[in-house]
Amino acid sequence: MSSSPALRMEGVRKTYQVADEEIVALDRADLVVGGDEIVALIGPSGSGKTTLCSIAGGLLTASQGTVVVGGNDISDYTSRQLTDFRRTSVGFVFQSVNLVPFLTARENLLVVSELVGRGGRRRRKDAVARTAELLDELGLADRADNLPAQLSGGQRQRVAIGRALMNGPDLVLFDEPTSALDSQLGDQVVKLIRDEMKDRGTAAIIVTHDDRITHYADRTVRIEDGRISA
Amino acid sequence: MRLALRELRRRPGRFVVAASILTLIALLLMFLGGLLDGLIGSSTAAYRAQPGDLIVYSASSRESLVRSRITAETRAAVEATAGVEAIGGLGSLQVGARLGEDPGSRELVGTVLFGYELAPRGLPAEPPPTGEVVADSSLRSEGVSVGDTVLLGPQRSPLRVTGFVDDTRYSGQVSLWGSLDTWRAVTAANRPGQSPGDTVQALVVRTDGAPAAVAAAIDAGSGSTATLTLAAATEALPGVAQQRSTFNQIIGVTALVALVVVALFFALITVERTALYGILKAVGASGATLFAGVVTQALVVTGLAATIGVAGSLALDAVLPAGAIPFEVTPSRLITSVVLMLVAAIAGCAFSLRRVLRVEPASAIGTAG
Numbered sequence: 001m002s003s004s005p006a007l008r009m010e011g012v013r014k015t016y017q018v019a020d021e022e023i024v025a026l027d028r029a030d031l032v033v034g035g036d037e038i039v040a041l042i043g044p045s046g047s048g049k050t051t052l053c054s055i056a057g058g059l060l061t062a063s064q065g066t067v068v069v070g071g072n073d074i075s076d077y078t079s080r081q082l083t084d085f086r087r088t089s090v091g092f093v094f095q096s097v098n099l100v101p102f103l104t105a106r107e108n109l110l111v112v113s114e115l116v117g118r119g120g121r122r123r124r125k126d127a128v129a130r131t132a133e134l135l136d137e138l139g140l141a142d143r144a145d146n147l148p149a150q151l152s153g154g155q156r157q158r159v160a161i162g163r164a165l166m167n168g169p170d171l172v173l174f175d176e177p178t179s180a181l182d183s184q185l186g187d188q189v190v191k192l193i194r195d196e197m198k199d200r201g202t203a204a205i206i207v208t209h210d211d212r213i214t215h216y217a218d219r220t221v222r223i224e225d226g227r228i229s230a
Numbered sequence: 231m232r233l234a235l236r237e238l239r240r241r242p243g244r245f246v247v248a249a250s251i252l253t254l255i256a257l258l259l260m261f262l263g264g265l266l267d268g269l270i271g272s273s274t275a276a277y278r279a280q281p282g283d284l285i286v287y288s289a290s291s292r293e294s295l296v297r298s299r300i301t302a303e304t305r306a307a308v309e310a311t312a313g314v315e316a317i318g319g320l321g322s323l324q325v326g327a328r329l330g331e332d333p334g335s336r337e338l339v340g341t342v343l344f345g346y347e348l349a350p351r352g353l354p355a356e357p358p359p360t361g362e363v364v365a366d367s368s369l370r371s372e373g374v375s376v377g378d379t380v381l382l383g384p385q386r387s388p389l390r391v392t393g394f395v396d397d398t399r400y401s402g403q404v405s406l407w408g409s410l411d412t413w414r415a416v417t418a419a420n421r422p423g424q425s426p427g428d429t430v431q432a433l434v435v436r437t438d439g440a441p442a443a444v445a446a447a448i449d450a451g452s453g454s455t456a457t458l459t460l461a462a463a464t465e466a467l468p469g470v471a472q473q474r475s476t477f478n479q480i481i482g483v484t485a486l487v488a489l490v491v492v493a494l495f496f497a498l499i500t501v502e503r504t505a506l507y508g509i510l511k512a513v514g515a516s517g518a519t520l521f522a523g524v525v526t527q528a529l530v531v532t533g534l535a536a537t538i539g540v541a542g543s544l545a546l547d548a549v550l551p552a553g554a555i556p557f558e559v560t561p562s563r564l565i566t567s568v569v570l571m572l573v574a575a576i577a578g579c580a581f582s583l584r585r586v587l588r589v590e591p592a593s594a595i596g597t598a599g
């Protein structure tokens with residue numbers, strides 16, 4: 001259990017320029033997520049949930065404010081630094097299933113470490129061992145060699161969870177991870193997410209607009225029109 | 231890289247069209263190259279077989295063998311030049327030959343009768359006696375064998391073929407190699423106005439110094455010669471430069487087509503992959519890594535096509551009967567063609583670079599920024 005926060009956002013503002021109009025997606029957002037805390041982020045569509053996750057995970061840069069992840073201030077990172085940061089420090093699970101279609105479950109987990117290609121045999125061995133362990137935990141051991149098309153929606157989302165955990169992240173961002181699943185399966189997946197996070201002591205933000213999911217979280221944060229309210 | 235190779239292996243179907251077109255282009259490229267080398271070879275082989283460094287023409291000949299006349303005095307002057315190690319006269323006569331002993335035969339084969347002193351590669355040091363020649367081996371495919379006689383020119387001057395030599399064609403025709411006396415006699419008989427007397431058309435010179443310096447010394451000393459290095463003289467042979475530039479233009483256009491095919495195909499593929507690239511960037515892949523994957527795929531597909539092209543042109547070379555068409559396969563031509571294809575592939579990929587780099591990682595999560 002680490003005591004330093006996994007995420008600290010202070011006064012974060014994000015605007016999009018669309019034609020002549022400036023859309024404020026996130027405004028004066030302050031959020032601290034503890035080192036092993038699971039936060040449910042709920043709010044209506046268009047309220048800025050995805051934007052918040054993107055900024056916390058280094059997919060987007062804030063227009064204003066400070067973003068510190070796992071002790072690193074990423075507010076002024078270059079896009080190259082952000083690429084490295086995403087690879088080493090955060091995990092993403094997206095709303096839509098987005099595995100690499102021509103890779104097996106196992107290969108989808110290995111894809112990040114292979115894309116870098118550095119580190120040699122030792123690191124590759126570690127990654128392979130970690131993959132086997134994760135697939136086992138996620139109940140996918142017998143599906144390791146299946147392509148995404150041969151898996152059910154729930155299984156695919158579990159592979160995506162495995163991929164997000166491969167790099168031992170400080171923070172995992174789940175953007176509506178269950179929206180493509182029926183409610184029973186969704187419940188299972190969220191429970192799995194909770195167990196995986198708690199086992200590792202890893203912090204997570206789970207975006208949802210399903211109130212039933214929030215009881216798996218340590219805390220619920222609401223967002224509306226880009227403003228966070230506890 | 232590994233990802234790119236896996237995609238090739240798992241989804242070969244998507245690359246089949248591009249690979250097929252590139253294979254056809256590779257075959258065309260190597261066929262054109264082989265044809266060019268074959269044509270140039272059959273125009274110039276007689277020169278390339280010469281045992282010297284320099285060719286001496288008369289000054290007024292405009293570097294043409296048929297227009298050139300070297301007299302005995304000029305020859306003596308050339309021979310006396312410092313740096314000249316050996317010297318030999320060369321004469322040529324382009325003339326139709328009737329194969330076999332029938333003087334009424336209407337079947338004419340284009341030949342060039344050479345008279346020589348310094349033996350070209352593969353020929354006896356001592357030229358065959360008068361009335362006998364060694365023929366280029368392409369004459370074999372006309373059904374001529376050792377001991378047969380061919381009848382040259384309107385006068386049906388008989389020459390007995392006493393042997394064959396490989397790769398000595400000239401001006402696209404079969405060469406016959408005899409002594410200067412044979413050449414003089416046949417020329418005098420068939421071209422009464424142009425009897426060479428005791429002249430030769432050109433001198434082949436072997437030097438023991440820097441060829442260029444000796445060439446300058448020869449021209450300065452004789453005052454009536456134009457001396458070229460063997461390479462320059464070969465390149466100056468009629469039609470060679472034109473053939474080369476025409477073919478090189480066609481080859482260049484073909485390589486450009488390969489470039490366009492790769493560019494279009496991979497531009498299309500990268501558009502299709504926008505979402506995938508977004509995800510991969512989101513999980514930490516750099517644009518450079520993804521582009522390296524595109525280049526890898528292009529190189530593999532093109533390399534495969536080029537390999538089939540190499541195999542195809544070797545096969546063609548094997549099945550083509552010698553002398554049927556001027557087609558010559560050389561390792562350097564094959565290597566050049568493969569390299570050209572690969573360079574075209576890399577250049578073609580460059581058109582997708584911007585698109586690959588521009589994909590936003592945020593597009594994976596739905597907020598393209």
Ligand SMILES: Nc1ncnc2c1ncn2[C@@H]1O[C@H](COP(=O)(O)OP(=O)(O)O)[C@@H](O)[C@H]1O
Nearest residue numbers: 016025044045046047048049050051597598599
């Ligand atoms: N790439 C973009 N360009 C312009 N506006 C955007 C973009 N992404 C999001 N927005 C706007 O920002 C606001 C917040 O969007 P988002 O963070 O996706 O909300 P949520 O995930 O809560 O539905 C919305 O008004 C949305 O229209």
Ligand SMILES: [Mg+2]
Nearest residue numbers: 049050051596
């Ligand atoms: Mg959203």
